[in-house]
Amino acid sequence: MNVDWTTFWPRIVEATGETLIMVIATLIFGSILGVVMGLLLFVTRQNNILENKIVFNLLNLIINIVRPVPFIIFLVAISQLTRLVVGTTIGTAAAIFPMTIIASFTIARVVENNLVSIDPGVIEAAQAMGASPLRIIFTVLIPEALGPLVLGLTFVSVTLIDFSAVAGTVGGGGLGHVAMTYGYQRFDGSVMIVTVLILIVLVQVAQWIGNTLSRKIMRR
């Protein structure tokens, strides 16, 4: 059974919008949480500006527990929590919640890795000038790591497009949902092809934006 494309386009457009909302909202919330966690991980490390074993080990442990869980399993595993927070487990908003949690942990690691690669001498120079730890975070750590950080976030957002499709298959809406219900369950190959093409375009655009931004920041 084939869909009627003259009436199906609006459904595709709507689904693309949902996917974009899921990805962008997740990226915003996930970045806020992830950057905070990544900074905390970094500054509480041994010999760092706010060394704190308890905070570091706790964060490290949580991230290590959550990150290896496959997204589809995580999605199902925390569905009770999702219902509690969002009120439902179906739809775009319900997909954003688990996506944000997973994304923030991934981003935390990305941020930490980029901060570790900052020359410690530069941080020391700021300390020697009398900068406070908070000041160092905002005026040294973030600006010095920003270029690679944007590339890291781009990488994460591409993964999120993937995740949004996964979330779509279990009731999350968006292109994944369309591909699942029309392409897979009703054997309509053309729907499948169109959704895949749109996903590819989205990934390309995200990568292009990320590359351009980071190049601007790193002046290369």
Place this chain on the structure above:
Amino acid sequence: MIEFKQVSKTFKIGPREVHAVKDVTLTVEQGDIFGIIGFSGAGKSTLLRLVNLLERPTSGRIEIGGTDVTSLSAKELRRQRQNIGMIFQNFNLFNSRTVAGNIAYPLKLAGTPKTEISRRVTELLQFVGLADKAANYPDQLSGGQKQRVGIARALASNPDILICDEATSALDPDTTSDILRLLKKVNREFGITILLITHEMEVIQSICTKVAVMEDGEVIETGGVFDVFTDPQHGTTERFIRSVQQDLPSPGILKEWRDAGGGKLYRLLFKGPIANEPVLSRVTAKHGVTFNIVYGSVRELQERLFGNLIVSFAGDPVATAAAIDEIATLTDIEEVIEIER
């Protein structure tokens, strides 16, 4: 004035202890260019980092202008650090900021008003000779230019003290002398006390007024640069001095001299004004002896002359002995005996 009073620093790496600085007592006077020299691992960087408490001492006191810095609160320490500029071997500039942005950074920390910041940045860029580089980023500069930015940044908050950790070790010899000249200018024009560490005796020789030699965490010798250079008390000090001025011909040349039947060699040292006097020719003429300069140099150190000559004498042995005795009353003379070095 910086005073180290019985300062020690021990690092604990697991069960192992590294005594990086051991019981150092040292005074750096206001206006000094004080150099600390030592081989790698001697504890120089650690000692320097104790001044602005990038490292905390395990025991002892560090006083700056009479204040015990180890007793300062976090906030007071940050204020104190604004009074101590620091420059680094690897420059440690902020790559995300322009040259002007780097120099402005400490001023922003101090809460300086915007117009004052831009005035001061322009002034500092002029002082270090980089007026045309304000808008460049550090990765567009040469090593020497980067260190100039480092110096300008360290001077921005008008510190009384400048500490330098191997500031010229990453630079070629020409650039090194440029930077050293700039540091001397900083000391002269602003009266800033400079404490620097290095493993290069040239650095000590060309700008320092006082020197301390470090080995295994201890200060083994300290004093005015002229005195330490002309009369070293310690083997390590002698090795450093020999790295910049060879006081003896090489063993090969000495052997050739002996094999060719050359007589005894004597080493004469002239310190200060006596280097200007014709001591050697006057005394030898008086005793009817001739002399031959085999090797030697007269150099300037701390605006004083320092001569080091290797000579042989020819003539009646009794007269020669009398001439040598008379020279010994005027300046240092000793027979050169081949020592394994």
